[in-house]
Amino acid sequence: MEIGDEVVVVDGDEDARKETMPWKGYTSPYVIRHEVARAELLGFDAYIPPFANTTVSDIMKGVNYASASSGILNETGMNWFFLSSKSENLLLVNLVLQGEHFSLKMQVENHKAIVSKITMKLRNSDEAKEHLSKCLYYVNTGSNDYINNYFLPEYYNSSQTFSTDQFAKALIKEYSKNLMDLRSLGARKFALIGLLPVGCIPGEISTHGKPGSLCVKEENDAVVPFNDKLKSLVDRFNKQFPDSKFIFINIVEAILARTTKNVQDVNDVFSCCKVGSNGQCIPNEEPCNNRNVRPFFDSYHPSEVTNEVNAAIAYNDVSTKAAYPMDISHLVKL
Secondary structure: OEEEOOOOOOOOOHHHHOOOOOOOOOOOHHHHHHHHHHHHHOOOOOOOOEHHHOOHHHHOOOOEOOOOOOOOOOOOOOHHHHHHHOOHHHHHHHHHHHOOOOOHHHHHHHHHHHHHHHHHHHOOHHHHHHHHHOOEEEEEOOHHHHHHHHOOOOOOOHHHHOOHHHHHHHHHHHHHHHHHHHHHOOOOEEEEEOOOOHHHOHHHHHHHOOOOOOOOHHHHHHHHHHHHHHHHHHHHHHHHOOOOEEEEEOHHHHHHOOOOOOOOOOOOOOEOOOEOOOOOEOOOOOOOOOHHHOOEOOOOOEOHHHHHHHHHHHHOOOOOOOEEOOOHHHHOOO
């Protein structure tokens, strides 16, 4: 089961997946490749299907509930729709590009609907919970609560209301509630993905960076409390629920641990495609040829090679730093 934002979202449209440029929502062949890479590591033939396009047979293998621009907080990402106040036509464009917006809580609600279908298929609630207890719950969310909320004072008052530590505490509180809801439904194996250094994302540098800066230090510093508190939550839940297992994947450590010679340093923030004012690829423009050395595909989303390396480290962490207290390969064997 996959829950989170556009980093793990997939598109249910087969024709869209064959495109060479991202267009429908945030889905690109590089997000798709990330899904395939992670699925292959876990022994699947293909990526986990999206919630909107599931069948009865699909749901037994897993479902992807992720939603582009979503976050832990319900209001996160709604800035894309706030633009509608300027133009009704712009609202239509945003609705087409963004699709429906599902926060973490809404994704958990969607999972409840799937659990009901699994229970009906197995004709036994205990068997359904037993099935779900063997599933891996891969949760990657929180980045948009900063990029599309805390760092946008023109749309949200969160940065005026909370210090970075207070905001992280509020996020973790809401995060933990949703994790407990998942656990009550039968989930027992959780991989919680930490936030990447959002200040090194090209879109954030162009918007909030200083001339010549490779990263926005203030933004990188702002997400540190979230990662620290998420790791502490893993410790607390592992002690509190001995029948469950939670692990934390530190994306920052994963990035620093990369040893491949084909990947440029994360601070080399060149994106692979020409981007528009929204930071996404301009349709029908030719992407870069050397996409295997670009860490980002557009202004916000990691490239194929970055995702593949991060997925590999999360699954089999030879550095012993990125995965805590174990990596995904050990978690799924429990």
